[in-house]
Amino acid sequence: MNLYLNGRFMPLEEGRVSVEDRGFQFGDGVYEVVRVYRGKPFRLEPHLRRLEQSCRGIEMGLPEPLERIAGVCRRLVEGHTEAQIYLQVTRGVAPRLHTFPKDAPPTFLAYSRPVTPPAPDRVYRLKVVMDDRWGRCHLKVICLLPNLLAKQKASEAGCDEGLFVRDDGFVTEGASSNAFFVRGGVLWTHPSGPRILNGVTRETVLEVAAACGVAVRQEALRLPDALAADEAFVTGTLAEIAPVVAIDGRPVGTGTPGPVTLGIQSAFRDLTRRECP
Numbered sequence: 273m274n275l276y277l278n279g280r281f282m283p284l285e286e287g288r289v290s291v292e293d294r295g296f297q298f299g300d301g302v303y304e305v306v307r308v309y310r311g312k313p314f315r316l317e318p319h320l321r322r323l324e325q326s327c328r329g330i331e332m333g334l335p336e337p338l339e340r341i342a343g344v345c346r347r348l349v350e351g352h353t354e355a356q357i358y359l360q361v362t363r364g365v366a367p368r369l370h371t372f373p374k375d376a377p378p379t380f381l382a383y384s385r386p387v388t389p390p391a392p393d394r395v396y397r398l399k400v401v402m403d404d405r406w407g408r409c410h411l412k413v414i415c416l417l418p419n420l421l422a423k424q425k426a427s428e429a430g431c432d433e434g435l436f437v438r439d440d441g442f443v444t445e446g447a448s449s450n451a452f453f454v455r456g457g458v459l460w461t462h463p464s465g466p467r468i469l470n471g472v473t474r475e476t477v478l479e480v481a482a483a484c485g486v487a488v489r490q491e492a493l494r495l496p497d498a499l500a501a502d503e504a505f506v507t508g509t510l511a512e513i514a515p516v517v518a519i520d521g522r523p524v525g526t527g528t529p530g531p532v533t534l535g536i537q538s539a540f541r542d543l544t545r546r547e548c549p
């Protein structure tokens with residue numbers, strides 16, 4: 273029973289949602305992805321708080337109280353070790369009208385799936401892509417077309433991730449990750465706000481950096497400054513801390529993962545082991 277759909281647990285293959293679901297027709301919904309280490313969800317509370325913020329951000333109520341949703345998540349991962357939980361809330365099923373339906377209950381689903389943890393020595397190559405997303409990137413909404421197009425462009429160029437740059441020249445984040453740069457021993461990342469999704473992993477990295485004595489500047493960098501960084505990495509729930517070795521085919525620093533990145537990666541792994549023993 274690895275799917276919970278509108279109040280019932282069932283096998284994932286048995287889940288059915290109407291063709292008139294507003295998530296399907298409009299992308300009118302929000303989502304979360306949570307990582308499970310050794311059978312325990314990592315940082316579940318911040319993910320659920322963000323789900324609540326995303327719901328509020330699109331003027332939709334939570335489908336169930338957060339404690340109940342946390343209970344659903346715990347039940348979905350019973351018997352799993354390394355897994356992910358995907359949660360999605362849409363504005364429900366109604367005849368197709370742009371305005372919100374008056375009394376459609378939200379469609380709420382959550383399911384778990386096993387994950388293959390990233391190889392310890394995996395590195396990323398990035399491709400710069402134009403960040404032409406809307407002005408509310410802090411909301412984790414299911415309409416991900418700009419992100420999908422960016423990721424596809426990156427993949428077609430033989431890269432692992434797209435690096436979003438706005439028309440004002442500032443680097444924001446990855447297509448499905450947050451971006452960090454090391455310059456002269458200081459860690460730089462775009463400040464939280466409407467231009468990026470404030471990643472749970474990003475927040476964890478800020479904590480880990482403080483604990484490791486790494487100075488942090490939450491300030492946007494222009495692309496040439498990012499390209500000239502000594503080190504770079506991207507972060508995400510499933511990607512964890514991925515060292516970046518090249519951007520648009522040009523090596524970052526020495527073209528191999530640097531000491532600050534490796535230190536943060538190792539401290540992050542230790543933290544997941546402590547919090548999810």
Ligand code: PDD
Pocket residue numbers: 305419445446447448449450468469470471472473474507508509510
């Ligand atoms: N994506 N920025 C964007 C645009 C993202 O889609 C994600 C995560 C992140 C990192 O957030 P977090 O550390 O909370 O996972 C930043 C998820 C994993 C996805 O869409 O699959």
